[in-house]
Amino acid sequence: MKKSSKIFVLLAVIAAIAVSSYFTVSPRAATLSVTNAIKTQNGSVQTVEGYIVGKPISASSIQTSSFSDDYALALADSPAEKATGSMLYVQIPSSFRGSFGLKTNPELIGTKIKVTGSTAAYFSHPGLKNVTAMSISAAGELPEEPEEDTGSTPTPSDNYEGYYNSASGKTGEALKTALHEIIDDHTELSYSAVWDALRHTDEDPNNSNNVILLYTGRSQSKTTNGSGVDSWNREHVWAKSHGDFGTAMGAGTDLHHLRPTDVSVNSSRGNKDFDDGGTAQKEAPDTYADSDSWEPRDEVKGDIARMIFYMAVRYEGDSGELDLEVTENVNNGSAPLHGKLSTLKRWNELDPVDDFERNRNEVIYQDYQHNRNPFIDHPEWVEVIW
Known part of the structure; x- marks a missing residue:
């Protein structure tokens, strides 16, 4: 094979690799449902998706109106959920209270959101703390269900x-x-x-x-x-x-x-x-x-x-x-x-x-x-x- 032909083949291979790399889609990090987040209380960082159903005031009760502050949210897999045992309590850091706190934004009740933070008890209840991201979810997008993580954080x-x-x-x-x-x-x-x-x-x-x-x-x-x-x-x-x-x-x-x-x-x-x-x-x-x-x-x-x-x-x-x-x-x-x-x-x-x-x-x-x-x-x- 002539030298010029070898160079052409080499360039074609490089181009093919580049095109393949360009169109490769990285796997999307799984988003937990509220149910799975409740099961995954091990301190790991997770993104959870659910509906805002109220503001926690104790391990067994939430406010659904006349909210007292912007410090916390209760999330559920259904906007009609009433049982606190099926809810995840989210601690809202100061940087997100103006946008997601219910005293300031009561109209957010029933809204589906995504939250990233550490799965850990809040109000002595399954929760999400040390939150780093909060956003409104795209309509109709459903969370993926990863395998249950049964790890636990020592008390x-x-x-x-x-x-x-x-x-x-x-x-x-x-x-x-x-x-x-x-x-x-x-x-x-x-x-x-x-x-x-x-x-x-x-x-x-x-x-x-x-x-x-x-x-x-x-x-x-x-x-x-x-x-x-x-x-x-x-x-x-x-x-x-x-x-x-x-x-x-x-x-x-x-x-x-x-x-x-x-x-x-x-x-x-x-x-x-x-x-x-x-x-x-x-x-x-x-x-x-x-x-x-x-x-x-x-x-x-x-x-x-x-x-x-x-x-x-x-x-x-x-x-x-x-x-x-x-x-x-x-x-x-x-x-x-x-x-x-x-x-x-x-x-x-x-x-x-x-x-x-x-x-x-x-x-x-x-x-x-x-x-x-x-x-x-x-x-x-x-x-x-x-």
């Missing part, structure tokens, strides 16, 4: 087998008492020792030289603690004046409710109770306050609720300690009370436990106090007790 109790055995099967005051007995006796720190402990418990997972500040979410050097305007200090989430326990060992130094915060933001919070509403704060624009209450950024609402509930169980008035209780009132002054109960219960549902909270709980348990916050391990116990 927190897998890491401390037996810790809550004595609370098993209890409800109401009996559960509260059992949990108190479990977490009551722990190692107490001095107030000066809290500085170093917070550098460990609240370390920025992306920068080991920094801590994350509670109300602003700012990552800041561990060494910038103090009293300066932009320094961080030790915030008592259960305001220390609510019972006048100050900084004494015990309630005053309990790491489960002490967090690093910006000095001036901490001062603005003062001893306010927790509730919705108010004016945006200059240094923490996602935080709101009025004369008697404080609303933190969405990302830590649940953290704060679970810290308050911990304090109400840990400090029950025995051994000469205060009896701290959660109340429906705000503006509680020096009484050993903290509110607002209904708001804190809702925040516990709206902002589920995340990895930062779990890690913090583990560090306090393993390295410092040797007790746990039960409501990080079992957030569903809030409703069982209160």
Whole structure:
């Protein structure tokens, strides 16, 4: 064969490969139905398609009108579905609330959408969290049905087998008492020792030289603690004046409710109770306050609720300690009370436990106090007790 013929053949082969590659269709990632998403609660990232049927308010109930906020959706395979057991609860991140939240967009009820996120429990119910994409579905397009994935994500109790055995099967005051007995006796720190402990418990997972500040979410050097305007200090989430326990060992130094915060933001919070509403704060624009209450950024609402509930169980008035209780009132002054109960219960549902909270709980348990916050391990116990 002549050299020119060989070159022609080679060029023809290359062209054929290029054409073949151009027209090759990549396999489309499977879209889960709601039914399959409910079965696939293993923390994997999935795209789920279903109809918006309401807004979750508990593990067993949804709102279908007069929506209270834009934080969540309930999806089902049928727009007429009424059984919450056949629904998937979707946590809506702030970036999508304006477009898909039902308080802002009630007309979306019955609309078919696609959502991409991690299959994980929300409101103690099969759910989808850490959402990265949301879109309206094309009319008539049906989801594919991949094989069932029976994998499971370990629950927190897998890491401390037996810790809550004595609370098993209890409800109401009996559960509260059992949990108190479990977490009551722990190692107490001095107030000066809290500085170093917070550098460990609240370390920025992306920068080991920094801590994350509670109300602003700012990552800041561990060494910038103090009293300066932009320094961080030790915030008592259960305001220390609510019972006048100050900084004494015990309630005053309990790491489960002490967090690093910006000095001036901490001062603005003062001893306010927790509730919705108010004016945006200059240094923490996602935080709101009025004369008697404080609303933190969405990302830590649940953290704060679970810290308050911990304090109400840990400090029950025995051994000469205060009896701290959660109340429906705000503006509680020096009484050993903290509110607002209904708001804190809702925040516990709206902002589920995340990895930062779990890690913090583990560090306090393993390295410092040797007790746990039960409501990080079992957030569903809030409703069982209160």
